[in-house]
Amino acid sequence: MSETGIRIEGLKKRYGHGEAAVDALKDVNMTVAPGEVVGLIGPSGSGKSTLLKCLGAVIEPTAGRMWLGDELIFDDGWKTSDLRALRRDRIGFVFQAPYLIPFLDVTDNVALLPMLAGQPNAVARRRAAELLAALDVGHRAAARPSALSGGEQQRVAIARALANQPPVILADEPTAPLDSERALGVMRILNDMARQYRTAVIVVTHDEKIIPTFRRIYHIRDGQTFEEAGEGRAL
Amino acid sequence: MINLAGRDILHAWGRFVLTGIGLGLLIGVTLSMAGIYRGMVDDAQALLGNSGADLWVVQKDTLGPYAESSSIRDDLYRSLLGMPGVARAANVAYLTMQVTRGGADVRVMLVGFEPGQPGEPGYLVAGRPVTRNHYEVVADVKTGFRLGERVRVRRHDYTVVGLTRRMVSAGGDPMLFVPLKDAQEVQFLKDNDALINERARSAANPQLNRPGVPGLLEAIQASQASSHNVNAVLVQVKAGVDPEQAAAGIRRWKHLEAYTRVQMADILVARLIATSARQIAMFLVILSVVSAAIVAFIIYTMTLGKIREIAVLKLIGTRNRTIAGMILQQALGLGLIGFVVGKTVATLWAPFFPKYVLLEPGDALRGFVIVMLICALASTLAIRAALRVDPASAIGA
Numbered sequence: 001m002s003e004t005g006i007r008i009e010g011l012k013k014r015y016g017h018g019e020a021a022v023d024a025l026k027d028v029n030m031t032v033a034p035g036e037v038v039g040l041i042g043p044s045g046s047g048k049s050t051l052l053k054c055l056g057a058v059i060e061p062t063a064g065r066m067w068l069g070d071e072l073i074f075d076d077g078w079k080t081s082d083l084r085a086l087r088r089d090r091i092g093f094v095f096q097a098p099y100l101i102p103f104l105d106v107t108d109n110v111a112l113l114p115m116l117a118g119q120p121n122a123v124a125r126r127r128a129a130e131l132l133a134a135l136d137v138g139h140r141a142a143a144r145p146s147a148l149s150g151g152e153q154q155r156v157a158i159a160r161a162l163a164n165q166p167p168v169i170l171a172d173e174p175t176a177p178l179d180s181e182r183a184l185g186v187m188r189i190l191n192d193m194a195r196q197y198r199t200a201v202i203v204v205t206h207d208e209k210i211i212p213t214f215r216r217i218y219h220i221r222d223g224q225t226f227e228e229a230g231e232g233r234a235l
Numbered sequence: 236m237i238n239l240a241g242r243d244i245l246h247a248w249g250r251f252v253l254t255g256i257g258l259g260l261l262i263g264v265t266l267s268m269a270g271i272y273r274g275m276v277d278d279a280q281a282l283l284g285n286s287g288a289d290l291w292v293v294q295k296d297t298l299g300p301y302a303e304s305s306s307i308r309d310d311l312y313r314s315l316l317g318m319p320g321v322a323r324a325a326n327v328a329y330l331t332m333q334v335t336r337g338g339a340d341v342r343v344m345l346v347g348f349e350p351g352q353p354g355e356p357g358y359l360v361a362g363r364p365v366t367r368n369h370y371e372v373v374a375d376v377k378t379g380f381r382l383g384e385r386v387r388v389r390r391h392d393y394t395v396v397g398l399t400r401r402m403v404s405a406g407g408d409p410m411l412f413v414p415l416k417d418a419q420e421v422q423f424l425k426d427n428d429a430l431i432n433e434r435a436r437s438a439a440n441p442q443l444n445r446p447g448v449p450g451l452l453e454a455i456q457a458s459q460a461s462s463h464n465v466n467a468v469l470v471q472v473k474a475g476v477d478p479e480q481a482a483a484g485i486r487r488w489k490h491l492e493a494y495t496r497v498q499m500a501d502i503l504v505a506r507l508i509a510t511s512a513r514q515i516a517m518f519l520v521i522l523s524v525v526s527a528a529i530v531a532f533i534i535y536t537m538t539l540g541k542i543r544e545i546a547v548l549k550l551i552g553t554r555n556r557t558i559a560g561m562i563l564q565q566a567l568g569l570g571l572i573g574f575v576v577g578k579t580v581a582t583l584w585a586p587f588f589p590k591y592v593l594l595e596p597g598d599a600l601r602g603f604v605i606v607m608l609i610c611a612l613a614s615t616l617a618i619r620a621a622l623r624v625d626p627a628s629a630i631g632a
């Protein structure tokens with residue numbers, strides 16, 4: 001088992017050319033171990049979203065290196081041409097809003113990813129059922145997303161992110177719309193799942209309610225990251 | 236893999252089905268328009284088929300008797316019977332007119348025919364054939380007349396003795412079959428007042444009322460009060476004789492125009508209903524464009540309503556072709572519902588059209604293919620919009 005969930009060295013991202021160029025990421029370095037949940041905090045315009053998009057393989061960094069597990073996926077250029085498959089199989093996403101597919105039931109929302117990866121429907125649905133049970137929403141498996149509460153929807157979104165057992169989950173403000181109790185509940189789930197499935201979790205947030213729960217925090221400012229120890233408050 | 240299109244349709248089936256029904260009504264109108272054209276062609280074919288003629292002999296340099304007026308003497312058929320290859324020849328007179336029934340006007344084509352000769356109604360669905368020389372009529376059921384009913388035609392009342400079906404003019408007007416003499420009278424004879432007036436005019440004309448030429452005025456007045464003209468002579472050729480060959484002889488020696496069945500079909504279909512056909516074709520093109528615009532608009536707005544989901548689908552690794560396939564399938568589904576509804580309503584409302592509407596299976600099949608192609612084409616706008624969605628837009632919004 002790899003001891004690295006995700007590792008980034010000297011990641012840079014420049015938008016535009018010449019005098020109009022903007023360096024959104026200047027020198028980002030980050031390591032998250034499997035089973036670890038770290039916070040990524042920074043003010044608006046600091047480069048959080050750009051970093052998340054680079055980590056999520058939806059935009060191409062200008063330079064640097066990235067590993068997922070032991071695999072070097074970026075070295076001044078993507079090492080694979082199929083970024084869609086990379087996102088599908090190796091990266092899980094949790095958004096501020098759950099963004100579940102409204103016309104699929106809860107099970108198929110989770111099973112969709114394994115199905116897209118080519119798994120038989122029955123196998124994918126079995127995997128979805130396991131995850132939903134682990135996240136305590138197994139009883140809503142046949143429901144439509146619109147019939148779920150906000151907390152339940154977010155748990156289904158986490159189950160979807162875990163569906164293909166990715167080495168890393170990128171969570172973009174996952175607790176923003178939730179009250180303290182539910183926000184801490186989501187963080188508890190993310191920590192539990194990270195440990196259970198040996199997944200590295202990066203939580204982008206400026207939610208004061210959950211910042212004390214991180215053991216490690218990366219601050220991002222002017223395109224550069226600074227690591228600091230968090231409180232690691234028990235959940 | 237889950238059928239995303241099917242799930243999406245089931246999720247919002249009410250809106251989808253209602254849209255399909257709306258589209259279906261439009262497709263129904265389109266199919267009916269095609270059916271009206273087919274009906275016109277079929278009416279023309281029925282007119283030719285029911286006449287039982289191989290040749291139509293008409294006035295020289297005319298396209299008569301259906302497309303242009305034609306007037307020839309009613310004794311010409313005798314000389315035609317002497318032509319090589321001619322088996323039977325019979326006079327016919329055609330006149331489009333309005334008769335009244337129960338206070339309402341009924342537009343009909345009056346056909347004067349000789350019983351037992353080409354031009355008589357091919358079959359009856361009720362009653363008996365015309366057996367008297369005057370004042371009996373066989374009517375197409377579409378006229379609405381019933382057996383025994385009295386029909387007023389110009390100055391005389393006729394009794395409906397028989398009913399026939401699918402005997403219509405090229406314009407779709409149902410036919411009334413009357414004895415030839417009656418039809419000639421209706422067509423060429425004037426009313427009493429006009430006759431008296433015409434006699435007075437002739438008597439006052441020194442050219443026609445010459446002193447010292449006894450009987451001249453009476454002869455002229457008698458000719459004015461009777462008609463010996465018909466519109467055409469229908470000819471049947473002998474077995475094994477090429478109608479074109481017989482027609483060539485008639486044209487050459489009788490100084491008349493003779494049309495074969497193929498030529499007459501060409502006159503009716505390619506010339507007489509050509510303008511209507513172009514009109515209908517224009518409608519079909521417009522309706523197709525409107526259908527395409529509706530499908531494109533609906534699918535496009537449905538897609539725009541799912542932009543966030545599409546961004547998420549793309550972010551989590553859904554292939555572009557899966558997303559394009561979902562939109563295409565929805566467009567085709569809309570087309571399928573629309574076609575089924577359209578075909579159903581076109582079939583249901585076809586009998587209520589005043590003119591014959593012929594819905595041919597081949598047209599329905601072609602219509603189905605065209606609807607599907609239009610829907611596929613219309614979905615390209617939405618597919619383009621979906622494929623341009625940046626998966627990054629799902630992050631950091």
